[in-house]
Amino acid sequence: MNNMERRKKFYICLGVGTIAVVMIVTLGLIPVYLRATSKPSVVEEKCVPNLANDKISLAQVSLLDADEFAFNNAERSITIKLECPILDVDNYTIFANGEPRENTNHTKDSIMLSEFSGGATLLSLFALDTYGLPIFTSFQLYFGLITMPVRIFYANGTVAFNVVVNLNLTDNPRISQSGVTDDRGMITFNHVPPLTISIFAHTKDNQIALAGIAPSESQISLTLIPFNDGKKLNEIENREYLSVTTVGQSLQTISRSFITQANANEAYIEYQFVTSEVPGGYFGSQFNDYFSVTLRSEKGNFITKTDSMNGLGLGAFEFATGATGWSNLTVKVGSTPEKIRFDVGVSNVGDGAYPSTVNIRKYGADQCDDCEKECVKCTSDPMCSSACLNPPMRSCAFYLSCMETKVSCGADGYALGYGFNYCTKFSNALQSFSSQGQTWIWNTMNCLQNALVSPLKNCEKSCSTLRQIAFNAHPKCYIDNGVCNLPALDWPSIVTIVGKDLLTLDGFIQALKTGPQCIPTILQRINTQLQQALTPAKKIALLIVKVWFESL
Structure with a gap:
């Protein structure tokens, strides 16, 4: 009798005050996996394990009506979808930020959930498939209900249409929403989470607008900053020490322009973020101060970096001073001299207390070869910074x-x-x-x-x-x-x-x-923990983990 003819299936049964694992040996194949010809379909065959080797379910798990890299509607139901209908519906549990989700609806290939609070949610699934193999997966999702209108203006006060506007979470800049302004200069962002966001707008003629705020349903108005606006131009690299500090909750900026030298291939700015929120004890709070650094060339190339206190992580700061290490932002340039401009912004978020600052200690251009390990010609290489x-x-x-x-x-x-x-x-x-x-x-x-x-x-x-x-x-x-x-x-x-x-x-x-004694030690601790008072959801999760360890 081969592995496909003799399968082990685990049922985790919850009783009053007790929990047991029952092993049932079944003969033959369960008809749900088969066509009428008793031959697995192409899709189902992907999920049929070799029980001698496979320790984790082969079923791929995905999301419907939700996206890990988008703003999700907190009022919309979502579905966790299995590639094949092999969910053991008696043996699964789901957690949201460590708390069990009760009363979910399910089929053999789907689990439906609804009603999410705004913000970050780590959704975790523990399950067995109908072959008795564990399914472990998680999704980091961001939910919101805020509808946020943004309006973009030119420096002369007229509305700016057909401008690309990007909205990003500063805690995770990969989470974003973008669009283009209409003929009123308006764009509306939907399902925005109640977390610090950065706004960055850019036009085809190299103008930008930026902000870092706590989102709200009130209109946000931003004014574009032209590439040429009469700001100070330094004909050669300038090593002067500059800084910009918050005042209230409005965005504070500083800008400079310079000309690169011949044969350079990168322009750079070296900066440092300092916030008194860290020594003040507000790391991880809604007072998540923001900064932005942008480099633009007269040829239209640009790069922007936005971040926040929480997004950088507490370890990025010296706690006593609230200062990060020094970081570089670079943009590619041509071998002939060209004009470069940087714009640095910083703002308080949540209130106007506890100021934050961005320091700039040098900017200019480098000749960066394909590989230069000594940080002499190419000081702007990220691997030349202490933080890297x-x-x-x-x-x-x-x-x-x-x-x-x-x-x-x-x-x-x-x-x-x-x-x-x-x-x-x-x-x-x-x-x-x-x-x-x-x-x-x-x-x-x-x-x-x-x-x-x-x-x-x-x-x-x-x-x-x-x-x-x-x-x-x-x-x-x-x-x-x-x-x-x-x-x-x-x-x-x-x-x-x-x-x-x-x-x-x-x-x-x-x-x-x-x-040394790694798996036996873990299993011993799991067995001891299972004798303690646990919620049903935690018991199911721990027993499924135990199934996996025992299979090793």
């Missing part, structure tokens, strides 16, 4: 400001597709972890970032190689920082965040198996 050479603890900024800036691999590369994505999920799920688990998160995240410093510094440019280096670091970083000794209730959060990408990685599984 020594990634700070308690921050996910390395993946955007260092790795993706140094080697742009796009949405499917490791920096954006995995590193920043999962670092953000872990940081948003901190409250679901024990204090020991929180320490493990930050130590592990920092270990993973440090593993990438040397290859980036040594000019590794292959996206696939960088991805392999990064994933190879996961087992050691997880084990060395004590994953085997974490409390049992930390494990459901870990497995649902890392999901298939890591749980099916041979190196990670092998590290768990070879770590």
